[in-house]
Amino acid sequence: MEPAFYDRPVLEVAHDLIGCVVTHGECSGVIVETEAYHDSEPACHAFVGLTPRTVTLFGPPGLAYVYRSYGVHALLNAVCEHEGVGAAVLIRALEPLTGIDLMASRRGIPVERERLLCSGPGKLTKALGISLADNRCDLLHGPVVISARPVGWVRPAISIGRRIGITKAVDLRWRFCVTGSRFLSRPAR
């Protein structure tokens, strides 16, 4: 992945991250679901402006923004657009690729339930062992790395719909999914 990849409109990056690979240690998976967030709309944490929590979102593109959701789950985002703009792509689901046994043990479910290992933003961070300690890590160099689409994922069919689990700006169609994937947090509509 080139550094300039993330220095683009967040909707383009959210679309183009579909099919790319997230790796942490021996575990990896293909991104099958993303959502875009931008400081111009109220569902984005950066909507409130520059605070200790949102400095990462306004920082340089290509860094990870990892935050705790509902006091329980760590959620992984890729910071986008120029420094000074608060925008990021939420990684919402992966199709498991490597380290599946370790993912299953971290998730506490059998490997046979592959479809459920990374089918949600909180599930995938738990499966890959990603935590708040990975906040602000460089996604080009790790520990959390996002790399380009592998063979067979060069032209994924992508469906677009509304974002999930939010109460503001609910009508924006800023969610991107691999059409027909069994690994989504929820089916595309």
Next chain:
DNA sequence: CATGGGATTGACT
């Protein structure tokens, strides 16, 4: 300094 609200999940009815 106290309060309240989540970019969720899993257990349960």
Next chain:
DNA sequence: GTCAATCCCATGC
């Protein structure tokens, strides 16, 4: 379908 868990941090007094 409902609901609690659990913690960071923005906001307001």
